Amino acid sequence: MPWNRDVALVDKTPLHGPYALLSFRHPEVAREARPGQFVMIKAGLSAEPPLRRPYSILSTDPARESFTLFLKGVGQGSRGLKEMGVGDLAQCLGPLGRPFSLPASEEEALMVAGGYGIAPFFMMSRELQNASSSGRVFYGGRTSGDIQLREAFEALGMPLVAATEDGSVGFRGRVTEPLERHLDSTRTAVRLYACGPDAMLRAVASIAERRGLACEVSLDPWMGCGVGTCLGCVVWIRRAEDAKPKYRCACTEGPVFDSRVVVW
Amino acid sequence: MVPSLAVEIAGVRLKNPLIAASGTFGYGVEYEGLLDLSTLGGIVSKGLYLEPRDGCSTPRIVETPSGLLNAIGLQGVGVRNFVRDVLPRLAGHDTALFVNVCGDSIEEYAEVSRILDAAPGVAGVEINISCPNVKKGGMAFGGDPRMTAEVVAAVRKATRLPVIPKLSPNVADIAVFARVCEENGADAVSCINTLLGMVVDVETRRPRLAFGTGGLSGPAIRPIAVRMTWQAARAVKIPVLGIGGISTASDALEFMIAGARAVQIGTANFVDPAVYDRVLAGLREYLARHGHADIGSVVGSLEFPDESRA
Numbered sequence: 001m002p003w004n005r006d007v008a009l010v011d012k013t014p015l016h017g018p019y020a021l022l023s024f025r026h027p028e029v030a031r032e033a034r035p036g037q038f039v040m041i042k043a044g045l046s047a048e049p050p051l052r053r054p055y056s057i058l059s060t061d062p063a064r065e066s067f068t069l070f071l072k073g074v075g076q077g078s079r080g081l082k083e084m085g086v087g088d089l090a091q092c093l094g095p096l097g098r099p100f101s102l103p104a105s106e107e108e109a110l111m112v113a114g115g116y117g118i119a120p121f122f123m124m125s126r127e128l129q130n131a132s133s134s135g136r137v138f139y140g141g142r143t144s145g146d147i148q149l150r151e152a153f154e155a156l157g158m159p160l161v162a163a164t165e166d167g168s169v170g171f172r173g174r175v176t177e178p179l180e181r182h183l184d185s186t187r188t189a190v191r192l193y194a195c196g197p198d199a200m201l202r203a204v205a206s207i208a209e210r211r212g213l214a215c216e217v218s219l220d221p222w223m224g225c226g227v228g229t230c231l232g233c234v235v236w237i238r239r240a241e242d243a244k245p246k247y248r249c250a251c252t253e254g255p256v257f258d259s260r261v262v263v264w
Numbered sequence: 265m266v267p268s269l270a271v272e273i274a275g276v277r278l279k280n281p282l283i284a285a286s287g288t289f290g291y292g293v294e295y296e297g298l299l300d301l302s303t304l305g306g307i308v309s310k311g312l313y314l315e316p317r318d319g320c321s322t323p324r325i326v327e328t329p330s331g332l333l334n335a336i337g338l339q340g341v342g343v344r345n346f347v348r349d350v351l352p353r354l355a356g357h358d359t360a361l362f363v364n365v366c367g368d369s370i371e372e373y374a375e376v377s378r379i380l381d382a383a384p385g386v387a388g389v390e391i392n393i394s395c396p397n398v399k400k401g402g403m404a405f406g407g408d409p410r411m412t413a414e415v416v417a418a419v420r421k422a423t424r425l426p427v428i429p430k431l432s433p434n435v436a437d438i439a440v441f442a443r444v445c446e447e448n449g450a451d452a453v454s455c456i457n458t459l460l461g462m463v464v465d466v467e468t469r470r471p472r473l474a475f476g477t478g479g480l481s482g483p484a485i486r487p488i489a490v491r492m493t494w495q496a497a498r499a500v501k502i503p504v505l506g507i508g509g510i511s512t513a514s515d516a517l518e519f520m521i522a523g524a525r526a527v528q529i530g531t532a533n534f535v536d537p538a539v540y541d542r543v544l545a546g547l548r549e550y551l552a553r554h555g556h557a558d559i560g561s562v563v564g565s566l567e568f569p570d571e572s573r574a
Binding site: 050 | 324
């Protein structure tokens with residue numbers, strides 16, 4: 001169940017370029033959030049910008065009653081958050097949405113991220129480590145500056161393969177190329193998870209379909225409310241029981257969907 | 265002494281003047297668990313046609329300075345599904361439920377209203393003659409006084425429930441439309457729906473919304489809404505429900521002082537589900553500070569001698 005609170009910023013770590021880590025005190029999110037869930041949040045208590053923004057939760061710390069967001073300060077909402085000082089208040093509603101499902105014990109979780117889509121996979125990696133499940137992260141960006149948090153994944157002992165379009169870090173090319181190479185070489189049962197730009201999600205979904213693999217994608221349409229009332233974030237979904245596709249809210253029925261039900 | 269916030273609209277007693285506006289509060293059940301629905305004076309449901317609707321293509325919403333432009337296009341479950349699946353879930357909450365009624369034709373407005381007339385737990389119908397995001401119906405009815413008259417009269421004949429047309433601000437003189445509603449049997453009017461607007465992406469040279477145009481809401485439209493509420497309230501004897509960018513007690517009071525008997529909170533629902541608690545606390549504080557025992561004494565109390573207008 002989501003909780004609506006004014007939350008204090010308790011920690012802030014600027015990262016390379018526009019990126020930053022922000023931690024807020026929110027006991028319920030810290031206790032209940034699952035990998036793939038998100039919060040609706042905006043800096044300060046003022047009228048601008050009008051709406052809160054959705055952010056995937058990077059990690060939670062139940063002992064400190066806090067959660068951490070990974071954000072790229074590019075728009076009005078994210079810049080406002082990035083400019084907050086420790087102790088400042090933000091308006092926050094969460095945890096929201098349907099989380100990723102965890103893999104079966106014999107399956108390897110292959111987590112494919114693009115840009116700030118890496119966020120939910122840090123929390124997921126922790127869960128996998130706690131459950132002694134195996135996983136691997138494929139992390140794509142345009143250039144080296146988009147590949148953040150590698151040390152954090154290393155510290156967890158989670159294997160991470162980076163790919164950049166300009167080749168400045170890791171594999172040169174799209175993140176789906178090292179993913180396909182791994183799929184070609186592995187004999188382990190796998191389950192795919194993807195979070196990032198739509199084009200990347202579509203590419204991963206089509207790889208999954210071609211190879212007959214289970215795949216979950218986290219969609220990121222414009223959201224107004226986070227609770228299914230503004231109907232701004234609808235996506236075409238066709239479940240087995242649906243005679244035709246239906247507009248469904250990504251905020252309440254997603255953001256995580258089985259890739260096979262998404263009408264791309 | 266605790267000031268009384270209760271108001272009466274079209275024979276329906278509301279425990280306070282705050283009503284959730286149509287299209288911003290789902291069918292109410294979405295907010296169960298997040299807030300106590302009994303805190304609200306009332307709820308107006310998302311607009312309903314006879315049949316379910318998909319609504320507009322995406323993108324459907326875009327933020328604007330102090331506002332929100334939307335073209336949702338009345339996605340909904342249809343009135344029969346609403347009566348069967350949603351109404352029973354709302355029965356346990358102590359709040360007045362109004363249902364927003366849509367139609368592609370006058371007959372459809374009447375038929376939806378007839379179905380609601382027979383349904384338990386509905387306090388009244390709000391007639392949507394002002395949605396800017398549908399090709400038929402909607403604003404087409406609310407932008408023409410003759411059509412407005414026909415829709416209101418047809419709904420009036422179809423139900424014994426209080427009938428509350430929701431007026432469009434996209435007209436030259438809203439007082440004309442308020443009077444037409446009153447003359448054709450409306451019990452109150454909601455004032456206003458969204459203002460027709462457009463946002464252009466200069467890189468792609470396309471409208472930001474798939475529908476092209478959309479309805480503007482939020483604090484950006486409040487002064488226009490207050491002005492139109494004032495004009496409508498002076499034109500009719502039936503109550504006016506003020507709507508437009510309300511997110512604080514002061515905002516709500518502007519409308520009530522200008523003549524609104526109650527107010528609807530819209531876009532602010534998306535921003536902060538705790539808005540009702542904050543506004544109610546602010547209203548109580550205001551009444552106590554000004555020595556009013558009853559919110560009713562604020563309504564229409566605007567100090568504005570007409571002769572001072574040149």
